[in-house]
Amino acid sequence: MQELFAQPTAWHVSWAQRTAPMVRRLIRHRPTHTIFTRFPPPRHPDELPGTWRRYYTRWADMTRGQLDPQLLELVPMLAEFVPPALVFDKHGYSAFTTAGLGERLRAGAIATLIVSGGETDAAT
Template structure:
């Protein structure tokens, strides 16, 4: 396994761990099941436990009905009507228990799009608390995690992507995204392992 390490130095006080969509919606045997989610959650828990007060979780919230969404999202939810909030068990929206126990002090931001930056209040919170570095974990690597990572790059954040703290339904695209980050975004995205991240975040 490749180990790039934190090439831009240790992690300080201006860091937030941003965990994307580790919810029952994806961890359970639902139509959106991410098989790696339960396997990845204990690794993510190590980061959360290290600095729970410097952790924020996002939750992906589908609309009540497809008609509540505009444009291509309406087509998406027409295809996945059984996954709208009007059709699912509301407990599926909750964080997986091994992570939910850290809220509070960890924060939760709800979103309706892929990127964490679509969550109302997240951007303002990052600015007000002087955050300049984001450690990103969660799922899926090639959808919501990637949307968040590229959004953070556009906003100028130092991004540390936890290689063993992200999960996907697709091994191929998961590996491709990690390779893309290493090969094309090496000045803006550091792909590191959780043991390296925890050791560097003191």
């Protein structure tokens, strides 16, 4: 639910603006129990090995070295919940490999997750 996908970028997805109000309604029930994930691309393709390097060479205009930093932020109607909501940056497909996220869920004895938002597919 980042500006990177909501604004007219090379990675724009049509569902982002339509989905945000529904996600917002869900968050309003428990903002203190909300965790957002963001996807910050690398600064430059050379920071990553192999296939990722080739991918970001193709999408070099979507690297942090070339993007407006504001595009990495959550869409405004969701960003207003931070804090108390938390934000974790994920550097791969799964947020569950993000440092600290699993620990946070375990520490809070979280037994149920509601996953909302959307997913993008990577095309080269």
